[in-house]
Amino acid sequence: MLWRHRHLFANLYRREIRNRYVGSASGMFWALLHPLLLLGVYTFIFTLVFRPPELTGKHYLLFVAIGLWPWLAFQESLLRGTVAIQGYAGLIKKVAFPHELVIYSTVAATFTLHLAGYLLVLAVLWAVGQPLTATGLPLALGVWALLFLASSGLALFFSTIQVFLKDTEHILSPVMQILLYLAPILYPLTLVPPDLRVWVAANPFSYLVGRLREALEGGQALPVSADAWALLGTVVVLLAGRAFFLRMSPYFEDFV
Amino acid sequence: MEPLLSLDHIGKDYPRLKNAGSQLRNFLALLRGQGVADFYRALDDVTVNLRRGESLGIIGENGAGKSTLLKIIAGVIKPSRGSNVVRGRVSALLELGSGFHPEYTGLENIDLAAALLGLSADDLRDKREEIVAFADIGEHINQPIKHYSSGMVVRLGFAVATAVEPEILITDEVLAVGDESFQKKCIRWIEAFLADGGTLLLCSHSMYHIQKLCQQALWLHHGRQHMLGSSAEVTQEYLAYHEKKELAAKAEAATRPAQARAPQGAYSIVEFRVEDDGGTPLDSATYRGSFRATGTAYSDDGREPVVVVGLVRADGTPVYGVLSEMDGYRPIRIDAQHFRFAIRFHDLLTLPGKYAVRAHAMDPEALRLFDTWEIELAVVGDSREVGLCHLPHSWLES
Structure with missing residues (x-):
């Protein structure tokens, strides 16, 4: 059904990518520079200001880099996806096409840019001698694929809510900011007090960055049973988000 | 012969949008599969059957539900009541230039507009020159759309719509924009399209275009089907209605003053x-x-x-x-x-x-x-x- 519309998806996807820099020369540049600046600031705070003893002797820059780009891809695709239906209101009111394509193209474009930045930064870190191995790369890409599917499912869900409740985007933005600090992206799980650790570990992002670090730093190349559960959870999120979206999308035109 | 288009007692309600509280109620009502509580009827009880090659003009005053009806036929919205069946490839021009991005050039915009109308990349490769030739806007095709006049946007939009080779062409006030020579070109194209057995749904305030291009006409009045019949008959009734309305307005203006008024003129x-x-x-x-x-x-x-x-x-x-x-x-x-x-x-x-x-x-x-x-x-x-x-x-x- 969606396969029939692959040309439309390709067009929307290309447009989403171009929209990031068309009209502003620095758009593409910022797509890479913004995460780099964040990386620099976090490294400054945690290795020069706080200096927790647990981090001494570790490659903190690499540690954060591995988790930061997936997080930004997730956060940005969710925030952009949430307002995507509104952004395409002009088309939705005038042209008949599957509305979900708008979400997929927005999420896919965001992931494309951040994955490209990720690979570039990892290559640079590897080139300067940081302990990275290529053997875990396919597994890491598999984890990215899971993240992409889960982000799409959530974006489908939140974009639907946003059509009806315009506050959604304003609530989501600070929530995402808070979630960043609740996930072991900027700090290792071992730094969390033991009785709170189980809560932080329950965050899906703990699994996600943990697997990325095992793959890229540890060189792990083979899936484990947790990956199967993650896949199952991802598929559930995607299908539930899509079902919700498709149930409500016939009414979008009335409300956007 | 099976009708190409059958609308059976269709209606469309639009929610009245007010505060956040009613938004939440609307959302929950729709989620539960109920209709929204507070709505107005944009369209009600319209029944039309069109066979291949028959063309329908849709007339009515502003806000009569013409655009809503076209949107339902084009598949942009689902009717709240009734059923609509469309058996054929539809190309809808509900608004010229919908899907065009002002920052992109005409040529770049053709790609997305064509994809939205269902044209694949391969189809488009063959059609692109045809589209550019039909639009006939010269060097502007390589300029961003934001520098276009509305007439040029119309040319490009119509050119893309023709390239899809639709069985049903839906146009909303398209002929009202654009210069006369392009209008003539569009009408020539539509006439050829009709001669080849195409079906046209035209929404227009120009009774001339309705009579010239459509055999049948539907007159919508306050969202309801007021009259459906041969385009000559319906347009005549419609014009008579307007004449009467105008005269009534004039008469009212003339009778409104009380029993005395200030002198006017010599x-x-x-x-x-x-x-x-x-x-x-x-x-x-x-x-x-x-x-x-x-x-x-x-x-x-x-x-x-x-x-x-x-x-x-x-x-x-x-x-x-x-x-x-x-x-x-x-x-x-x-x-x-x-x-x-x-x-x-x-x-x-x-x-x-x-x-x-x-x-x-x-x-x-x-x-x-x-x-x-x-x-x-x-x-x-x-x-x-x-x-x-x-x-x-x-x-x-x-």
Whole structure:
């Protein structure tokens, strides 16, 4: 059904990518520079200001880099996806096409840019001698694929809510900011007090960055049973988000 | 033959959007599969069947639901009630340039617009030149759309829509934009499209285009199907309706002032009443009965004006009128500039119906008409005669 519309998806996807820099020369540049600046600031705070003893002797820059780009891809695709239906209101009111394509193209474009930045930064870190191995790369890409599917499912869900409740985007933005600090992206799980650790570990992002670090730093190349559960959870999120979206999308035109 | 398009009692409700609380209620109601509580009916109970090659013009005033109907047929929205079945490839131009991004060039915009209409990349490769040629906007094709005139956007939009080779073409007021030569080009294309068995759904305020391009016409009025039939018949009715409406608006403006008003122009009527013999104002008179029309005329230069009093039908058709000087009647001078007049109509021969009594002021030479005052008057009574007025007659025995 969606396969029939692959040309439309390709067009929307290309447009989403171009929209990031068309009209502003620095758009593409910022797509890479913004995460780099964040990386620099976090490294400054945690290795020069706080200096927790647990981090001494570790490659903190690499540690954060591995988790930061997936997080930004997730956060940005969710925030952009949430307002995507509104952004395409002009088309939705005038042209008949599957509305979900708008979400997929927005999420896919965001992931494309951040994955490209990720690979570039990892290559640079590897080139300067940081302990990275290529053997875990396919597994890491598999984890990215899971993240992409889960982000799409959530974006489908939140974009639907946003059509009806315009506050959604304003609530989501600070929530995402808070979630960043609740996930072991900027700090290792071992730094969390033991009785709170189980809560932080329950965050899906703990699994996600943990697997990325095992793959890229540890060189792990083979899936484990947790990956199967993650896949199952991802598929559930995607299908539930899509079902919700498709149930409500016939009414979008009335409300956007 | 199976109809290409069948709309069966379709209707569309739109929610009234108010505060966040009602948004939440709407959302929950829709999620539970109920309709929203607070809505207005944009469209109701429309039933249309079109066979291949038949074309339908959709007419009606602004807000009558024309665009909503086209959106339903195009598949942009789902009807709230009824069923719609469309069997054919639809190309809809609901708004020219929808899907165009102002920052991109015309050529770049063709890609997405074509993809939205269902054209694949391969199809488009073959069609792109055709589209560019049809749009015929020269070098502008490589310029961002934001620098285009609205006419050029229309050209490009129509060019893309034609490339899809639709079975059903839906256009909403497309022909209203664009210069005349492009309009002619569009009409030529549509005529060829129709000759090849295409089906057109055209929404337009131009009765000329509707009559020229469509066999059938649908007149929507306040979201309802007011009339469906041959385009000649429906457009004529529609035009008649508008004429009547315009006249009603004019008549209302003329009758609105109270029984006196300030002089307008060199000669005018400043007071006018329709009354019975006892002086009571009337809004109806009896067939074969009587009424009086009385008033005051104003003369700027103090010379005695000529007064015209007459009867017109509600649609403005004059029934009878008479000038005071024809009957040798002279309005009675009240002061230097004002003259009273009164006329009695007896044995009123106009058949029961809606009329208006008119008074005009003319110059003393009865050459120029200066002012009009109109008062509605219904003629009531029992009569099975037909026509406008009674003509005295007798049936002959031999």
